[in-house]
Amino acid sequence: MYSEIHLPKGFKCAGIAAGIKPASVKDMALILSERPAASAGVFTTNQVCAAPVKVCRAHLAHGVARAIVMNSGIANACTGSEGMVAAKDMAAEAAKVISCEPQEIFVCSTGKIGPQLPLDKIIQGIGTLFESASIGNVQNTAEAMMTTDTRPKVSVAEIVIEDKPVKIVGFAKGAGMIEPNMATMLSYITTDAAVEQHALQAALKKSVDGSFNRISIDGDQSTNDTVLALANGAAENRLLDENSPEWNVFFQALEKVCFELAMMIVHDGEGADKFVTVKVTGAASNDDAELAARAVANSMLNKTAWAGTYPDWGRIMDSVGYSKAQVVEERVDIFYDDTQAVAGGCQSGVAQEDLIKVVSQSDFAINIDLHLGGGEAVVYTCNCTEEYVRINY
Amino acid sequence: MYSEIHLPKGFKCAGIAAGIKPASVKDMALILSERPAASAGVFTTNQVCAAPVKVCRAHLAHGVARAIVMNSGIANACTGSEGMVAAKDMAAEAAKVISCEPQEIFVCSTGKIGPQLPLDKIIQGIGTLFESASIGNVQNTAEAMMTTDTRPKVSVAEIVIEDKPVKIVGFAKGAGMIEPNMATMLSYITTDAAVEQHALQAALKKSVDGSFNRISIDGDQSTNDTVLALANGAAENRLLDENSPEWNVFFQALEKVCFELAMMIVHDGEGADKFVTVKVTGAASNDDAELAARAVANSMLNKTAWAGTYPDWGRIMDSVGYSKAQVVEERVDIFYDDTQAVAGGCQSGVAQEDLIKVVSQSDFAINIDLHLGGGEAVVYTCNCTEEYVRINY
Incomplete structure (x- = not known):
């Protein structure tokens, strides 16, 4: 389905079965930027929120990121201090593999609320993820994010900035507990555009308000909703911000990717056919x-x-x-x-x-x-x- | 099921098939007090409300009432001025039969929102209702109120006030579009106690807050929710109000009847078994x-x-x-x-x-x-x- 899609330049991804879900179903994914990427994030407003959401919020302050590591099957929500340790350990392990700061790693979980993560499987899975990461591994990555989704969700936009080809590739998963204000909705947006971090955050927030925050499947807002955007600048355009002449070209492409992904989530709503x-x-x-x-x-x-x-x-x-x-x-x-x-x-x-x-x-x-x-x-x-x-x- | 129950003294009731629903299913009910009864009412707070609710609100100001006439199958909601005429005609027809003021008649409807009432069938039904009314016709009356309910709902309390036996008999229907704040929930409470009208209204409001307003089946608040209480004084106790020594005996019995009826509605929630x-x-x-x-x-x-x-x-x-x-x-x-x-x-x-x-x-x-x-x-x-x-x- 998405096997022909390549990530933007300088990104790699992977999706594997790490043994969190039964029967060798894919349950861990990685999105990796070869260079530090400007990062933006929008999270659930639920007062009960998952450990990885807390970790992402803290790491977002760092401004640049190298990777997103996620698991499906267990939400790591309502897991107390043990869950916080697990979320931090996920980040630390990934940081160790690529020799970066733990704050440069985002971690996400989706699935059942309550159980603790099987940290040994997660740690082993992180190793396998980095080994299998490639620019064309989009289908596996999107599949590894799924819970009750019936199909993976990927959206692509290609634009030109300063005569340079720029690409945006976004991933998302649904399909229940969906009334995001900023739910278990997860979405990751990658782009090779060079974008100033505060401008990227403002653009992501605005795009999410017009897309993910406009959908509802069951009216239940999740503990884990997370949208993350990474812009690694590998397209080598001059740094974009709201004052750049080509800002709107970029922003509209970002909006389109967010909107398409949000619509895919509703189309794949649990049990829904309309x-x-x-x-x-x-x-x-x-x-x-x-x-x-x-x-x-x-x-x-x-x-x-x-x-x-x-x-x-x-x-x-x-x-x-x-x-x-x-x-x-x-x-x-x-x-x-x-x-x-x-x-x-x-x-x-x-x-x-x-x-x-x-x-x-x-x-x-x-x-x-x-x-x-x-x-x-x-x-x-x-x-x-x-x-x-x-x-x- | 309720065939052994008699209404409080001075009340009669009836339930018939007037042809509003198909297949001779009962669809009109009457509760009649032989003498003017102090009346109280609590209604839906939905901004879209049925014509009969508007008529009841206006008639409640009259303070005393002789009868409640209701139909199931059609809600007479979102029916504009034609619906208002139908609701007023229902009241006027009943008032004509028993030679009282139209303001002494409450009218209620429950069922599908949108269609107009078949007024000819309603008028004919009113005649049949008064002919068949009796003190022991409780089962038929409760059945005629039903829509998706699987069983009729009646609650009885018997107390003694000043050595005089006083009875409260309440009717209710559910079973969908139920999150009353004040839903299509209808309930009628009859008592032969003599109760001062403002005290009755305050007591009903308080009883409804602790019963019907504490239930939710599907979170959808109806356009037609109505609870009415009629106290006709046939027990010949001295007029009760909040200062009467035996007020609490009456109030607790009223609360019990409201609570039992509300619990019956939840127990009969559409499709529910828990x-x-x-x-x-x-x-x-x-x-x-x-x-x-x-x-x-x-x-x-x-x-x-x-x-x-x-x-x-x-x-x-x-x-x-x-x-x-x-x-x-x-x-x-x-x-x-x-x-x-x-x-x-x-x-x-x-x-x-x-x-x-x-x-x-x-x-x-x-x-x-x-x-x-x-x-x-x-x-x-x-x-x-x-x-x-x-x-x-």
Whole structure:
């Protein structure tokens, strides 16, 4: 699937089975920059957060990084001081292999909350990762990040800066416990562009707000959500920041990669087979629009109705109404794609068959106009099927 | 099931099939007081609310009532001015039959949001309801209120006030779109006690806060939630208010009836087969405790874990962490009934089998101590099974 993709210049990656998951399933990944890379990171805002998130936050202050080491299968969350030691040991071991400072290593974990990491397997795995790392090992790396994901997730952008080819390659995993504000969502972005570190952090934050922070699968924000970006400068452009003439070319490419990865996560939502865009316009404020959109996107009654190909706009009215957004019932218009279901808070008179046609699609939009102001927001979500319940038994 | 129960003195009730639902399923109910009864009501706080809720709110100001007329199958919500006319016509028709003011009639609807009521069937149904009303018609009345409920819900309390027997009989229905703050939850309480109207309203509000407002099935607050109480004084006690020596006897009986009905709703949650009490103690405030308890109770990952008899305390830590309650990870203790799963934010070391034993039960508690203060809250909820998804397709 991604076997033809190469990383940006100066990067290598690997994905292996280290024995954390049963049955030789891949469960450790490495992303390595041959030279120190400017680094940026955005993390979960959950008050209960994993040991590796705490370590990443601390290491981010260092500003430059050499590698990301991650495992799937165990989240190393709610693991106390033993978990902190394990996360630090992961970083220290990787630093030893490539002779850098431990602060130049990011560590991530995803999987079950509670158990301690099998540190011996992790340490052995780190050795194997560095041995097998290569510029073309993208498929294995993306696979090693997966938990309940059904497929790996990689996005690529290629741009030109100062006549020099610049590449961005991003990795992500979903697929449950997903309502990032900055969830167990992990994403790694690599680029060979030379980017000033504070500019990279600001650009990543803004890109995440428009992408990963706009998706919701089950409304459960994880303890481990982490997005990291590494820019190693191997493209040899002059250092980019917000004042560079070609900044927007870079920023838009970064945004595109983040957005594509976020959409891949929703498309691969646990048990989901429909992708739903919930867009609210005409709200009293952008915050209100977001509250209304999230209420609709997270309502189990809406998600199960979509699963049943049941265009129950009454449930949408209900969830808009109990959201904390200001709502005047008589002003609300609701469209399924472009087909109006609700006009001024009541049924539009459209034929039910026309609405069924829309919700039969694997990808459709719910467009809600509150007619109260200029506030707008969009949330990307998916349906909830019986399979979701089975996956989480 | 409830065929032996009689209403309090001076009340009659009926439940019939008026043709709103298909296949002669009962779909209209009546509760009638022979004399004007002091009335109290608590309604949904959803900004999108049904026409009958608007009518009830207006009629409650009248202070006394003679009857409650309700239909199931159609919610008469999001039905605009036509829906308001229908709700008022329902009240007017009932008032005509018993020669009272329309303001003395409460009207309620539950079912699908959006469609208009078939007013001709409703008007005909009202005639049949009054003809068939009797003091012992409790089972039919409770059945006519049902939508996705699998069984009718009635609770009875009998007390003595001034040596006079006083009775309270309450009716309720669930079973989806249930996170009342004040959902489509409907409940009617009848009593033959003589109760001063403002005292009755205050007592009902307080009873609802401790019962119906503490339950959540799917986190979706309905457009139609309504609890009404009618006290007709047929027991001929002196008028009760908060200063009466026997007030607490009455109030505790009212609380008991509300609580029993609320618990029946959770026990009959759509697709649910486990009743879960989520109790949070040691929070920085009662509000914080409630935020944490609701986050745990409404998390799909927790609800599906309970369905799978999977004691995944990590998901509970996760949801406590993303709740808006203040949480210090290292202080959190979590118990499954009395079995401690989490000590200071980490696994307690208890055997997994012991936790599985608890979540195998059809009724268990999740007890969470945040160790930050004296705040407490309890929320009653249920698991989420594949059947929930099928019901809402």
